[in-house]
Amino acid sequence: LCLPAWADRATDEPITPISPAQVSNPELVELGKQLYFDPRLSRSGFISCNSCHNLSMGGTDNLPTSIGDHWQQGPINSPTVLNASMNLAQFWDGRAADLKAQAGGPIENPKEMASNHTLAVEVLRSIPEYRASFKARFGNEAITIDQVTTAIAAFEETLVTPNARFDQWLKGDDDALTEQEQSGYALFKEIGCTACHYGPAIGGKSFQKMGLIEAYQTNNPAQGRAGVTGKDADRFMFKVPTLRNIALTYPYFHDGAYWNLSEAVDVMARLQLGRQLNDDENARIVAFLKTLTGQQPDFKLPILPPSTPETPRPEPFPEN
Amino acid sequence: LCLPAWADRATDEPITPISPAQVSNPELVELGKQLYFDPRLSRSGFISCNSCHNLSMGGTDNLPTSIGDHWQQGPINSPTVLNASMNLAQFWDGRAADLKAQAGGPIENPKEMASNHTLAVEVLRSIPEYRASFKARFGNEAITIDQVTTAIAAFEETLVTPNARFDQWLKGDDDALTEQEQSGYALFKEIGCTACHYGPAIGGKSFQKMGLIEAYQTNNPAQGRAGVTGKDADRFMFKVPTLRNIALTYPYFHDGAYWNLSEAVDVMARLQLGRQLNDDENARIVAFLKTLTGQQPDFKLPILPPSTPETPRPEPFPEN
Numbered sequence: 001l002c003l004p005a006w007a008d009r010a011t012d013e014p015i016t017p018i019s020p021a022q023v024s025n026p027e028l029v030e031l032g033k034q035l036y037f038d039p040r041l042s043r044s045g046f047i048s049c050n051s052c053h054n055l056s057m058g059g060t061d062n063l064p065t066s067i068g069d070h071w072q073q074g075p076i077n078s079p080t081v082l083n084a085s086m087n088l089a090q091f092w093d094g095r096a097a098d099l100k101a102q103a104g105g106p107i108e109n110p111k112e113m114a115s116n117h118t119l120a121v122e123v124l125r126s127i128p129e130y131r132a133s134f135k136a137r138f139g140n141e142a143i144t145i146d147q148v149t150t151a152i153a154a155f156e157e158t159l160v161t162p163n164a165r166f167d168q169w170l171k172g173d174d175d176a177l178t179e180q181e182q183s184g185y186a187l188f189k190e191i192g193c194t195a196c197h198y199g200p201a202i203g204g205k206s207f208q209k210m211g212l213i214e215a216y217q218t219n220n221p222a223q224g225r226a227g228v229t230g231k232d233a234d235r236f237m238f239k240v241p242t243l244r245n246i247a248l249t250y251p252y253f254h255d256g257a258y259w260n261l262s263e264a265v266d267v268m269a270r271l272q273l274g275r276q277l278n279d280d281e282n283a284r285i286v287a288f289l290k291t292l293t294g295q296q297p298d299f300k301l302p303i304l305p306p307s308t309p310e311t312p313r314p315e316p317f318p319e320n
Numbered sequence: 321l322c323l324p325a326w327a328d329r330a331t332d333e334p335i336t337p338i339s340p341a342q343v344s345n346p347e348l349v350e351l352g353k354q355l356y357f358d359p360r361l362s363r364s365g366f367i368s369c370n371s372c373h374n375l376s377m378g379g380t381d382n383l384p385t386s387i388g389d390h391w392q393q394g395p396i397n398s399p400t401v402l403n404a405s406m407n408l409a410q411f412w413d414g415r416a417a418d419l420k421a422q423a424g425g426p427i428e429n430p431k432e433m434a435s436n437h438t439l440a441v442e443v444l445r446s447i448p449e450y451r452a453s454f455k456a457r458f459g460n461e462a463i464t465i466d467q468v469t470t471a472i473a474a475f476e477e478t479l480v481t482p483n484a485r486f487d488q489w490l491k492g493d494d495d496a497l498t499e500q501e502q503s504g505y506a507l508f509k510e511i512g513c514t515a516c517h518y519g520p521a522i523g524g525k526s527f528q529k530m531g532l533i534e535a536y537q538t539n540n541p542a543q544g545r546a547g548v549t550g551k552d553a554d555r556f557m558f559k560v561p562t563l564r565n566i567a568l569t570y571p572y573f574h575d576g577a578y579w580n581l582s583e584a585v586d587v588m589a590r591l592q593l594g595r596q597l598n599d600d601e602n603a604r605i606v607a608f609l610k611t612l613t614g615q616q617p618d619f620k621l622p623i624l625p626p627s628t629p630e631t632p633r634p635e636p637f638p639e640n
């Protein structure tokens with residue numbers, strides 16, 4: 001037997017390391033990646049999933065609210081797609097059960113990609129290389145929106161970010177974190193952040209009230225989970241966001257109102273825990289949070305197959 | 321000596337093969353690649369060079385005219401950046417001498433990225449990883465717009481597309497082209513397309529009148545080279561576009577009015593050469609043109625360094 005000298009901490013901790021993606025169907029993932037980057041799923045021909053969940057930028061757009069079709073302002077901050085497969089449900093209010101259920105939404109949302117499923121599928125069907133890929137993956141050339149969302153979800157399942165410094169430490173490498181970072185993690189547990197932010201994604205596992213102890217001030221009209229359940233008790237319940245890659249996913253909160261991680265941490269301590277952090281405590285927690293940046297997407301820029309004369313044309317502007 | 325059995329055709333032909341990029345400074349190219357993909361060079365934080373010259377789509381946006389800041393409609397079709405280093409000058413009217421001179425333009429164009437050079441440089445200076453990269457490349461941390469455009473141009477120099485089937489044939493591999501494709505090339509030379517479309521990029525080497533024999537009908541107000549020289553004789557003189565990767569760079573012509581390559585070829589034959597092609601002739605030339613798709617960009621999606629609290633914030637929407 002050949003074991004490392006250090007012990008694996010992971011089993012004792014409320015946070016567990018992220019495992020690399022297990023890819024069982026790489027060709028399906030490859031197809032999903034093309035679709036994720038393909039702006040022809042939007043009516044304008046300009047907006048892809050990657051426009052708002054930019055994989056060069058932590059799987060977000062780093063804007064308070066997104067820019068959609070015709071530069072419409074989105075209603076809420078775009079969450080990261082990184083590690084989203086670990087969420088108990090998708091969207092801030094959890095209204096989609098999983099990644100596959102989610103992926104059909106933006107394509108036909110008039111404020112996002114502004115297409116519809118019939119049109120999106122018609123575009124793909126007009127492109128021989130896509131027909132061949134769908135046939136190879138699904139056994140027929142039909143191309144359905146169900147197949148499209150299956151492929152996109154398969155790609156998104158691979159968007160995990162293992163091997164953060166924090167995970168190296170969790171796995172027993174004492175030198176992977178500084179003293180300050182370790183004491184930040186200790187404080188994060190001690191004061192109760194882990195009541196909501198736990199599991200491999202350090203969030204994503206429950207809905208919780210934003211403003212538990214003290215109300216959150218915002219102009220954003222989102223009501224959270226109440227919009228799904230219709231229950232008054234669910235007002236302002238949001239899915240607890242992952243803290244993985246939190247240094248990359250600014251601005252923070254569902255309204256994207258906070259750009260500074262240090263300020264976001266102060267807001268959380270005050271509103272969720274009734275606690276005023278001093279500067280040292282704040283710095284320690286921020287130092288810990290910055291160790292949560294894992295391996296970012298590591299793949300070739302996908303090359304998209306060209307349209308044909310049969311492809312429905314994009315409509316970027318009203319007809320002249 | 322060990323030579324292939326076939327002879328190199330290249331020296332006798334008006335078109336020469338594209339050579340792979342010679343990269344003398346890979347780190348500078350890497351920095352340029354990040355900048356090319358970085359939407360923080362735009363005021364909104366949403367638009368990068370890659371938005372309009374999408375390297376997944378032949379280095380274009382595949383739209384008649386581009387979508388710029390706040391969804392403004394651009395004035396002219398976005399040309400491919402692939403093989404643009406071979407052009408005698410940049411832009412349809414050649415108003416920029418080279419790639420470096422070109423790259424500063426879109427950043428401060430209010431209809432494109434809508435930033436300015438001071439702001440763009442301020443954004444980059446606020447990001448430690450960029451400061452370190454510029455210091456390593458240029459010997460100081462100052463970060464100037466001159467350094468920014470030098471890096472972007474160095475990246476663009478690598479965007480050549482060697483090894484098209486046509487180039488394999490040029491280099492002597494007789495089986496690389498079908499009979500139809502070879503006869504299409506013969507016809508392309510015979511009727512005089514190579515008077516304007518020649519050299520390694522099959523274009524890009526001269527300005528020529530669009531509508532030499534018969535006028536081109538368009539609603540697009542662009543006047544071409546006359547806008548640069550002020551000479552009436554230069555009205556409707558445009559830089560001859562490259563035909564490399566022409567199957568990917570639809571829609572065609574400076575107004576992006578033609579989606580179908582076959583129709584674009586008919587227009588050219590008629591307007592530039594006074595010649596009506598029959599169906600067979602048209603099909604042969606189109607078949608030849610489709611052999612010009614070369615190796616597309618082949619690199620990892622770049623990961624961008626995160627902003628900091630000092631980074632000027634993007635302005636995607638007017639202040640509320």
Ligand code: HEC
Pocket residue numbers: 036047048049050051052053066067068069074075076077078079080081084087089090091092093099102103104106107111112113152
């Ligand atoms: C115009 C911007 C925009 C586009 C385009 C877009 N999204 Fe989103 N996405 C958002 C916003 C905003 C939300 C949050 C909406 C909400 O929670 O109500 C979201 C939520 C998500 C979520 C849920 C993440 C979580 O933690 O809850 C996933 C997954 C996702 N999008 C994937 C995609 C995919 C796949 C596509 C393309 C098919 C796509 N998005 C296109 C803006 C966009």
Ligand code: HEC
Pocket residue numbers: 188191192193194195196197207208209210212238239240241242243246249251252253254255264265268269272273285
């Ligand atoms: C009672 C539950 C709860 C506790 C305790 C809690 N959080 Fe949160 N956290 C949430 C919820 C819910 C959100 C999303 C709120 C929103 O966006 O409206 C959130 C959001 C965040 C965000 C922003 C994430 C993003 O991507 O926008 C950070 C950072 C954060 N929490 C850190 C902490 C820290 C540090 C602590 C402890 C000091 C903490 N949280 C304690 C529930 C909690």
Ligand code: HEC
Pocket residue numbers: 356367368369370371372373386387388389394395396397398399400401404407409410411412413419422423424426427431432433472
């Ligand atoms: C909003 C759309 C848009 C953005 C953003 C944009 N471009 Fe362009 N680009 C165009 C259009 C349109 C033209 C043609 C303009 C003309 O010829 O008058 C062009 C021309 C060019 C050319 C000349 C190609 C040729 O053959 O003449 C190059 C090179 C180029 N752009 C590179 C870039 C770089 C580098 C960036 C980012 C710094 C960038 N572009 C950003 C739309 C855009």
Ligand code: HEC
Pocket residue numbers: 508511512513514515516517527528529530532558559560561562563566569571572573574575584585588589592593605
């Ligand atoms: C007298 C010069 C000249 C001749 C001869 C000529 N071309 Fe062109 N070609 C041009 C110019 C100039 C343009 C750009 C016109 C514009 O966009 O307004 C162009 C554009 C094109 C385009 C569209 C490129 C793009 O990316 O938009 C194609 C395709 C093309 N030519 C093919 C041909 C073929 C095939 C022939 C022969 C049948 C031919 N050309 C003959 C000068 C010429």
Ligand SMILES: [Ca+2]
Pocket residue numbers: 179182
């Ligand atoms: Ca210790």
Ligand SMILES: [Ca+2]
Pocket residue numbers: 060077078079249250251252253256
């Ligand atoms: Ca965010």
Ligand SMILES: [Ca+2]
Pocket residue numbers: 380397398399569570571572573576
């Ligand atoms: Ca074009």
Ligand SMILES: [Mg+2]
Pocket residue numbers: 039040044045046381382383
């Ligand atoms: Mg497009």
